[in-house]
Amino acid sequence: MPELPEVETTRRGIDTVITGRTLRHLVVRESRMRWPIPAELPELLTNRTVLECARRGKYLLLRFEHGTQIVHLGMSGSLRSVPVDEAPRKHDHVDWVFEHAALRLHDPRRFGAVLWHPASDGPIIAHPLLAKLGIEPFDPRFDGHWLHQQFRGRNVAVKQALLAGDAVVGVGNIYASESLFRAGIDPRTPAGRVSLARCTRLADSIRATLADALASGGSTLRDYVGATGQPGSYFEIHAKVYERHGQPCRVCGTPIKRLVQGQRATYYCPRCQRR
Secondary structure (H helix, E strand, C coil): CCCHHHHHHHHHHHHHHHCCCEEEEEEECCCCCCCCCCCCHHHHHCCEECCEEEEECCEEEEEECCEEEEEECCCCCEEEEECCCCCCCCCEEEEEEECCCEEEEECCCCCCEEEEEEHHHCCHHHCCCCCCCCECCCCCCCCHHHHHHHHCCCCCEHHHHHHHCCCECCCCHHHHHHHHHHHCECCCCEHHHCCHHHHHHHHHHHHHHHHHHHHHCCCCCCCCCCCCCCCCCHHHHCCCCCCCCCCECCCCCCECEEEEECCEEEEECCCCCEC
């Protein structure tokens, strides 16, 4: 699944292509996504100008004068810039066609979303999909004290607390494993038992891990590609534990272990990461 670094990399890529540009038309080839794409959306957006390309968590927000389009890449989606006359492939479901280029949503599983929030419904941050999201990891307010307060009294494993997205948004399965390794915390540790000092290490590790991923253009997992069609290289350069089951830890040499938490794979070093 595209995580925050992949979505932010996509946002940065498409921002230079579409912001300040007028959308000539929206082409919807397949409306049956996670939620049906509104039938009136092409008419609503024809000849409208994109004022801003923003992000909240894993949601891309394309702001127009009369509302905001909410785009989610789902489990396997990608959004990339293509020439206007490039023929679509299988699973290319939506095109945003501008005079100079087009954006194309490719989503084999159709778990993504393309929704509309009219300005008359109020601020976009009040939308039900966004209203309960946690703090952004690069927000100046996010630190060890914030995490420690959010984890207080929670018996759920710290890895699961990170994935919940209410303490901090965008730390998905891949980068949660990597961040916990950097912080030296066993992913099974109850969140409420993580001390302030360890929460501080974890907050610092989350920011560092995501910054490395952003610098690398995201991961290379499965078929993820960025807005330019190029894959990221995070795992080639930085991965310490994720998808390295049985391989020696890059720090101590102990074989990396794999376990399943909440139906998601977790990777950790039993020596470097203590409860």
